[in-house]
Amino acid sequence: MPPEPDATPQIDTHQRVYEILTGEDQGRVCRDIxxxxxxxxxxxxxxxxxxxxxxxxxxxxxxxxxxxxxxxxxxxxxxxxxxxxxxxxxxxxxxxxxxxxxxxxxxxxxxxxxxxxxxxxxxxxxxxxxxxxxxxxxxxxxxxxxxxxxxxxxxxxxxxxxxxxxxxxxxxxxxxxxxxxxxxxxxxxxxxxxxxxxxxxxxxxxxxxxxxxxxxxxxxxxxxxxxxxxxxxxxxxxxxGNPLAVAVAQFGLLRDDPQLARFVTIRCLLLATTLAPPFLVAMEARNIGAQAVGLGAFVIASALAAIASSYVWGRLSDVSSRRVIVSAGLIGTVALLASAAVGAGLGRPIGLDVASPLALPALVFALAIAEQGVRLGRTTHVVDMAGQSRRAAYTALSNTITGVLTLGAGVFGLLAQAVGEIAVLLVFAAMAALAVWLAKGLEEVQQA
Incomplete structure (x- = not known):
């Protein structure tokens, strides 16, 4: 009789792909599960x-x-x-x-x-x-x-x-x-x-x-x-329990855990990397006309940034999500300052201005790399920081506070209308820089 098939080949395939992606072997140590x-x-x-x-x-x-x-x-x-x-x-x-x-x-x-x-x-x-x-x-x-x-x-x-x-x-x-x-x-x-x-x-x-x-x-x-x-x-x-009662009580977590309060503050400040790209598009539209805006180039730049950085940021986050947040914030700060400089015409001596076909897509590429790092770093950090007992609460609290601030992000549009996109980009750069400074005080939760 022929031998009965078993699931070993499939399991081996899972194991091999897993080892390739994570760099772990069958002697892996499972943590926090x-x-x-x-x-x-x-x-x-x-x-x-x-x-x-x-x-x-x-x-x-x-x-x-x-x-x-x-x-x-x-x-x-x-x-x-x-x-x-x-x-x-x-x-x-x-x-x-x-x-x-x-x-x-x-x-x-x-x-x-x-x-x-x-x-x-x-x-x-x-x-x-x-x-x-x-x-x-x-x-x-x-x-x-x-x-x-x-x-x-x-x-x-x-x-x-x-x-x-x-x-x-x-x-x-x-x-x-x-x-x-x-x-x-x-x-x-x-x-x-x-x-x-x-x-x-x-x-x-x-x-x-x-x-x-x-x-x-x-x-x-x-x-x-x-x-x-x-x-x-x-x-x-x-x-x-009662969702609203628990929701009110969960705000006390900010008082009880200073690291959570610091993390939420950093996350809100780093919204700058997410909010900035539309202002780059608006800046280009104001200078060369809305119909001439190269949206295709922006989409391709964003996708290329994700391809180039997502896996790398993810692997680095498993080593130190704190360092990933700091590094991504630094990249975002530099990209935002460079965007303001290009918008102000400071890049013209080296051939970089708003009308240049590659200048703003390149800056969107850098901002997208920063945003990927921020997203992956904060996601890994909050999951590893909270542990099993408070993971859902920490996630919900940080997301809700961020959502409230997102509703108020329209003020940046009013600011751009009043004083221009360059001023908004400088504000975003200051936000990102402050986030970097605060992120240096986060704990190394992967080593806990």
Whole structure:
């Protein structure tokens, strides 16, 4: 009789890929996760990477700063709606977290929250594509904004659940690598999409962009199915209870843990790297005209930055997330100062000014590298800093405070209108520099 097949080849494949990505061998030490999760570490690691790569790609295909903004204009929606896209997406994804964290904490298995939230995001993205195809004008705009709000709320639940599940299923020494690897994979796919649009191989039409949103929806749903297959052991449920009461109590964590208060302050200051790119686009538009703005070059620069830095930042975060935050903040500070200098014409003697075809895309590239480092460094830092008992609470609290400040980020637009983009970029540079100084006082949580 022929020998019965077994699962050894698949397990070996998981193990080999895991070892290549993490640099660990079969004698690895699992940190801050249960023994059962340690046995499933290679499979769980790769499942996280695959599901995150799918959903990060979906995020890029439905990017409100570019894709949805263009789509609103293409369907004839009122111009003011474009200004609502980013606040709805960002604040909607961050603000509810403090209220819903306790409810998620009460669930012993949390991967289902992420899976359901990802499915909802997928359905919402498909709905946005259908609205673009079937509706016009204000009706299309309001429908798309409502669906974006639903997507953002689902994303809010996913954010809390993911960090908690990541902390339960992946060792402390490899969590940054998960996010970095997924970010690199998704950036490669998004770069291909940008090149196809930029070269005209894909027509920039409502039908094509709606099709991209359909693909995004399927990626979110596929990522949910993958994530649901994780081997997750039941977790502690202490901290569940009345969501609003727990939310108010969680603000006390800022008083009880000075490191958390410092981390939240740093995270808010480093919003500068996220908020700055639109002002570079506005600066170019003011100088050469809106129709001449090379948005394709900006998209490609951002994707290339993610490809070049995501995996590296992730690996470095597993060694020292504090150093990653400091380094990324320094890069952001320099890039912001250079952007202000170019905008002021100080780069003209060496051939760099706003009208130069490569100057601003190169600065967007540097800012995107900084943003990737900030994102990966802070994600790894908060997960490793909190430990198992406070991970969901720390994540929700920092995200909610950041969301409140994001709502107020419109003041920078008013400042740019009053005194110009250069002044805003200098303010952002000062914010990033202050964040670097504060980040030097963070603890080395990977060594704890």
């Amino acid at each position: 249960p023994d059962a999760a340690c046995r499933e570490q290679p499979r769980n690691f790769l499942t996280h990477v695959a599901s995150l790569a799918a959903t990060k790609t979906a995020d890029g295909l439905a990017d409100p700063k570019l894709v949805l903004a263009w789509l609103l204009g293409a369907v004839g929606a009122p111009a003011f709606m474009t200004g609502l896209l980013v606040p709805i997406r960002e604040a909607g994804a961050l603000l509810p977290q403090l209220v819903i964290a306790a409810s998620i904490r009460a669930l012993p298995i949390r991967k289902r929250v992420w899976a359901i939230g990802s499915v909802v995001q997928g359905i919402a993205a498909i709905g946005v594509g259908l609205a673009a195809l079937l509706l016009e004008g204000a009706a299309a705009g309001w429908t798309m904004l409502a669906l974006l709000a639903a997507l953002a709320l689902a994303r809010s639940a996913c954010s809390i659940a993911h960090k908690d599940v990541l902390g339960k299923t992946v060792s402390k020494s490899t969590r940054g690598t998960v996010t970095g690897t997924a970010g690199t994979a998704s950036a490669i796919l998004l770069l291909g999409f940008g090149v196809l649009l930029g070269t005209g191989l894909l027509e920039r039409s409502v039908g094509v962009i709606a099709g991209a949103l359909f693909v995004a929806g399927l990626l979110w749903i596929g990522g949910a199915l993958l994530f649901a297959s994780l081997a997750e052991a039941p977790g502690a449920t202490e901290g569940g």
